[in-house]
Amino acid sequence: MIILKAFKDAALMKHILYGELPQSINVLGGLLHMVQNNMFQLKLCVDSWPTFTTAICYRQNQDLLSGSGLGEISGKYSIFSKNQDTLRSLLADDKFVKWRNGLEFEASSYHGQIIHEIASLKGFHIKEYGGYHSYIHYSPEKSNLLEKASSLPTTTLNESHAELVVKQLPYGGRKKNANLVTAYVKHLPNWCVVDEKGHPVSWLLTDEFNGIRMAYTQPKHRGKCHQQILVATLMRQRISEGLPVFCHIHKDNLPSIKLMLGAGLTLALAAAVQAGGFPATCRLAAANTATSS
Numbered sequence: 001m002i003i004l005k006a007f008k009d010a011a012l013m014k015h016i017l018y019g020e021l022p023q024s025i026n027v028l029g030g031l032l033h034m035v036q037n038n039m040f041q042l043k044l045c046v047d048s049w050p051t052f053t054t055a056i057c058y059r060q061n062q063d064l065l066s067g068s069g070l071g072e073i074s075g076k077y078s079i080f081s082k083n084q085d086t087l088r089s090l091l092a093d094d095k096f097v098k099w100r101n102g103l104e105f106e107a108s109s110y111h112g113q114i115i116h117e118i119a120s121l122k123g124f125h126i127k128e129y130g131g132y133h134s135y136i137h138y139s140p141e142k143s144n145l146l147e148k149a150s151s152l153p154t155t156t157l158n159e160s161h162a163e164l165v166v167k168q169l170p171y172g173g174r175k176k177n178a179n180l181v182t183a184y185v186k187h188l189p190n191w192c193v194v195d196e197k198g199h200p201v202s203w204l205l206t207d208e209f210n211g212i213r214m215a216y217t218q219p220k221h222r223g224k225c226h227q228q229i230l231v232a233t234l235m236r237q238r239i240s241e242g243l244p245v246f247c248h249i250h251k252d253n254l255p256s257i258k259l260m261l262g263a264g265l266t267l268a269l270a271a272a273v274q275a276g277g278f279p280a281t282c283r284l285a286a287a288n289t290a291t292s293s
Helices: 007-018 025-036 084-091 109-121 159-167 174-187 226-241 254-262 269-274
Strands: 043-046 054-059 076-081 104-108 124-137 190-194 200-206 212-217 245-250 281-288
Touching: 007 025, 007 043, 025 043, 025 054, 025 076, 054 084, 076 084, 084 109, 104 109, 109 124, 109 281, 124 254, 159 174, 159 200, 174 200, 174 212, 190 226, 200 226, 212 226, 212 245, 226 245, 226 254, 245 254
Parallel strands: 076 104
Antiparallel strands: 043 054, 054 076, 104 281, 124 245, 124 281, 190 200, 200 212
């Protein structure tokens, strides 16, 4: 296990990961966050260097909201691997993975079984959220971005809006999600459209792996191009900062799929299969077997 720290290593890793798209997009996004400001204190681990077969970008449990009284956010491990043996070895290393309730993984669905296997050995049960596919814009700087102005003001969310965002998330864990969303709003780019009273009616966030997350529009404000405007605004920001444009969307979320395809993003499925990869993304959360039964 090697933790990459040197700037020259980060530059080489960036080059390698760009060559492994789309399978490497999460780890690449995390690496770029580390280079930019690393507000989420990410680290990057590989099985060997300068050649490697497994790279994991991760955050461990931490309090990013000091003084807020909200507590810590759970650890998360985002995985890119071309070798299941080296992946298994890293996940089984207690010095690397601190197994505890709420620990999260984001990986190709192909690697889900290994995560289940190691979790079971450590006394944990894994809940899996599958059905997600990656959408990537490979050349955002060439986009013909929407120039239409919103009929309502465009601004950014603040920490008081976190609970509003959490209420629209597709599954539970309210307190944990509130901590994480508040951290996202406080530290990372986001955009929203507000009504005449200044209340958010449409928004999208980004995460520490530089993915677009949690896009939502209140029902009575739909059909007014709010999300298209927000995506175009965020893409301009991404382009100016040299950051990738990507997201993971559930296969049943047809409005979001249509939105991202319209913005020029491409379903990563075809490219990954052609390269021999496994593009479907799954999100997994650990719970101690003593408390999950």
